Amino acid sequence: MTESLAFSGDLSQRSVVAALVVAALAVALLVFEVVARRADGPARVRVVGSGALAVLLLVVAVLRPVKVFERATTVGARLVVLADTSRSVDLPSDRAETRREVAERALASIRTRFRDVRLRMSTFGRGAPAPLAGTLADAPPELSSDLFAALESVARDTDEAPQAVIVLSDGRLERPVDDAIESSVRAALGRLEVPVHTVSLASRELADAAIRSVRLAGSIVAHQPAKLEVEVACTGGLACSDVPVVVRELHLDTPPVERAGGVVAVSDGRGRAALEVTLDRAGRRILEVSLSPPSGDTIAENDRRYVTVDVARDRVRLLHVAGRPTYDVRSLRTWLKSDASVDVVAFFILRTRSDDVAAPQDELALIPFPVDELFTKHLSSFDAVVLQDFDAEPYGLSIHLRRLADYVRQGGGLIMVGGPNAFVSGNYAQTPLADVLPVTLRGITPENAVDPAAFTPGLTRVGRRAPVLESVLSLLAERWPEMPGTNVVGDAREGATVLLEHPRRTTASGAPMPVLALGETGSGRTIALTLDGSHLLQFSSFAAESSGRAHGAFWDAMLGWLMRDPRFEPAVLELPSGCVAGTATTARLRAMFGEPGAEADVTIERMGTGAKVKDVHAVFGDRDGLIELPLGVLEAGGYTATVRLGVQGRAAPSRHDFACEVGGDEWADPRPDPNRLAAIAKATKGRAVTPEGIAELPLPQATHVVAERRLKPFVPPWLWTLLAACALGGHWVLRRRAGLA
């Protein structure tokens, strides 16, 4: 406990000074007055003396001096250490160790150098820094290195302000950018005026060829060529001239398809090429861009980049093939033609070989069905194919069914609509196309391939909740019209979603027979509708209740689901921190009916092979429709996550493609940047050092912290006031006697 005196216990230093100045002025004026009036000698002394005493007592009465008793300690300075944990610190350093290992060593040196300093160790990557728990090796790598955001967070921290900041990094930072380092750092720190010292983890450039960046010039629209700008860089003295580059599109269970290729001419270590890419399928697509490196390349992982592109669709290009004209065909065609976003190419079989048209060919408005041309040359140009009541055999489609199945696996959409010539009756059983349908056709003979008995389709539990039926159910009030029979199909395939089922018929397994089923196959989607009566939603006494709008709502949803319209997806899967190959990845699942207790099954499959990588089962908790899913450690490549939400029945699948990279942008430019670190230090009057120079960093001064403070007045304040009043009274009497007013 220390004891000291203070002019005042409650007034600020400024107020004390002001009071003393006023008092001094008052005494000076008094002296001036006495001298100017020429009072005699003893009276002059008495007046000035009493006046000075009165002023002094008045000042003391105002300030009320106190004794201060304090209990205080001296603590070490506070210092914030920001260690870069972006993916680039896993690159090699100047020696046979990674930059992360160098950072670990530097942290140990800092702990030694600043052992009397209160250190707050944090890591930075994306957003605010995270406290460092354990070693740097345990810190998950980030796909970003935003020092600006980290400094900004330190400056805004409401805790005790640090006296210095030490940054450990390789200088390959996302922010601050090169051309505005000083202003950026100052802006980030704001009112926190402390030095930022930097420790450079590497300085040597590696001999390496890398895809520095892949940029899309504008957006990608399906079927339209787009420019993909690929930048290649060679560093560390690696000899590069012409570097071959290939762009391939990944599919789930078929090999990647080459979409573009070229040679990048590298000059002064850098080169660019604009490759023309045309993607046929709308939706999220994964492109693999790779280069063939020259010999001497150090880092193989940055020779291959994975780019996720959202392919927009100008218009849905749809091939509508119908086996015979009926009101069902009419209704679907009328709806398709009424939708300006759908570009329909239709082929209807108007005449069979057995029909007697009673006219020569030149009097007919008929042309041959160009089946070979359509299903070879032009198939990939369509987003979806509708086979409505169409027999594959007599019109030569059978030989193209394998191609059509491949088209679906590569991302095309397929709808098979029922009728006497569909499914088994249409000769699709035991064909390659049967393998991609969401229902099986096994064990059904042509003799029992149709059931002519009228029935009203029943909604499954999933069907009641599925976004894809939401609008039509709202128009129909969950009632469906009676249908005049159905094609007979088998069980829904594994992972398919049954939305409508037959109320009486069952499959061989005993399950209700699917009437409307949705399925995922490879990268594409398929729909099986075993009815030929959807026209009853458009034109019938039943349809009149909804003015025929239910038909449009139904097909809009079917086509929308087929084209992966987000409105009809039952679940959305996001990777908030991206996916870093080789490290644990966490996904966030948002479901439209993820009420507590609902279950979700997520299957992760490797694109290219379709190999199952992981199955994750989760149960929704309290958070409304939101759940965190650990996907485990994934290798570099493209992946498909298929989400099935369990709602007491078959799951509703929703598919999400994503890519994992080892280094991503962080490894695209592996060069360390000590100059940037030096500029950051200079902008804040800090010092830039290497790990070996940490001992040269200045020690911040310790902080004096008062733990207890007590005040005691010399005399009670009223006594100072009384004495001041008496002194003023005495002064007044002496002035009068000296002849002063």
Next chain:
Amino acid sequence: MARRRPRLTRRELGLAAATALFGASGPAFAFGEDGAFHARQLLTGTRAPDRRRRSAGARWALEVVNRTSSPARLAPSTVRADGPALLAEPFAVWSGARAPEPLTERETLWLRRYLGMGGILLVDDEEPNEGAFVKGAKEQLARVLPDGSPISIGDENVVFRSFYLLRRATGRVQKDAKLEAVVRGGMTQIIFSPNDLLGALAREPGGGHPFEATPGGEAQREQAVRLAVNIAMYVLCSNYKDDQVHAPFLMRRRGSESP
């Protein structure tokens, strides 16, 4: 392995046609037949349809089945204009020899709803020389669709090339080479036939024709049958043949867009 096609055989068609000729009809339809072409006879007011033309609908259906891949109802039914049954299917034929009775408010309402949902109506005049029925029907339908004025349509219209390439309209007589139609939203919704199309199609139980086709005889009747088939195909495919004409161009354009 022989596979039984659900399509009807010629013998079955013949039996069905015979059944239709004798006025029987069945409401139940097998799978695949519910969406079949169905030339329903529209009834308004108190008048009954002409007995001798009653077979025309069945004949029309038979010709559609024989000549095209489309199914058709071989025993067409009648439907009243003043009830919800009108909305059961998108096609009806309204014919008569004299000016129709004024439509009741209820008939007007249901016909408006029918056409509003996209239904197609063929108005056929049984007495083309007088033309009173088509004239009267136009007046009545103007009340149903105040914004729908008939226009003349010829071989540029898809109805004239929906199956056969036709140069002119015809029927039992050849009053006018063109048809008239009310076109709404690009779709031909009401077709006015001034040539007694049903008269050309009608058959007697013995197989003969109750009406002579004049002046062209059987060749003219064949042209009338072709027009009927075209109308059926238009009802079932709408303007599909307009697409078909453009399909090769679409393909070429698509080809030029692809690498």
